[in-house]
Amino acid sequence: MKLNLKIWRQEDAKSKGKMVNYSLDGVEGDMSFLEMLDILNEQLINKNEEPVVFDHDCREGICGSCSLMINGEPHGPDRMITTCQLHMRKFNDGDTIVIEPFRAKAFPVIKDLMVDRSSFDRIQQAGAYVSVNTSGNTQDANSIPINKEDADDAFYAAACIGCGACVAACKNASAMLFTSAKVSQYALLPQGQVEATERVENMVRQMDLEGFGNCTNTGACEIECPKGISLENIARMNREYYSASVKG
């Protein structure tokens, strides 16, 4: 396949970026999207040009670091996969592919296609943990009975990999799906009850401080989420938040 790539190039957070055209030949359907970018970068390096900077780590859909907007969709045209799991067989010879970073005020561009998602880390640090009493009286977590439906829902919420596609897909750049997944995975379990009130208040406060927008129930986040995180988590977080506000 021969492809026409339109890629966002930006020197750093302060520079003005622009789209740059690249023509890439010899792309095979079995290549992953990131392997296709690797080949482009090899060619750029051989020509003494700056390679395109993009985030990646595991390349198997579990770390959440690959964050590309491909033809206007976070993680590209397939559902329930990350960019690193996208294969070039999804595209055709002669296609033009537009590749941009995830865009949100709270995700400033570091360089080219790489954005700073430390705002997500700070939301997690604000409450996505449980404090465990290590005095020797700690109850074995495996001996606490948990309703199967709650255990399953907590597990599904915990599947969030913090990729940020929900924010990139949202017209308000809202982080409600991400934050609600983190709140839910604790809210559904007995172990999460001790700090439940302060957790939801602190995480929502941090989410707002980071500059994410509000949820207006569009649902684009759920559609683009590679891990199928459900909007039900946002409803649960809202209930947790109102209940925490009443407790004061």
Ligand code: SF4
């Ligand atoms: S909710 Fe989905 S889209 Fe958002 S960060 Fe988690 S895995 Fe990514």
Ligand code: FES
């Ligand atoms: S590189 Fe880890 S999820 Fe894509």
